[in-house]
Amino acid sequence: MIIVNYWPQAEYENPGHIPGAVCFVPKVDLKSDAKMKYLPADKTIVMYCYTGQTFAQVTAYLQLLGYDVKSLLYGVNGFAYNALAAHKYKAPINNYSAIIVK
DSSP, X not given: OXXXXXXXXXXXXXXXXXXXXXXXXXXXXXXXXXXXXXXXXXXXXXXXXXXXXXXXXXXXXXXXXTOEEEEOTTGGGGTOGGGOTTOOOOOOSSOOOOOOBO
């Protein structure tokens, strides 16, 4: 399995990301052959963004290409709401906890 963070590089670094997650910059890296080689065709790919809305569209696109892609429920908002000072979205209904690193 591979975890992909679908954020700009600066936000991958601050507020941070799931340990081991690879950063894919929106509107850039999915167009890059060099970056696409990081997406394994034989493993599950879990991708996340801020709330899950943006990545739902990317998930559908990659599934059409044959990748086994899952979208992380509620995105980072689902497990690190308080760390998103610059992006205060509505708090998720459930409280999922996880560790993010900088």
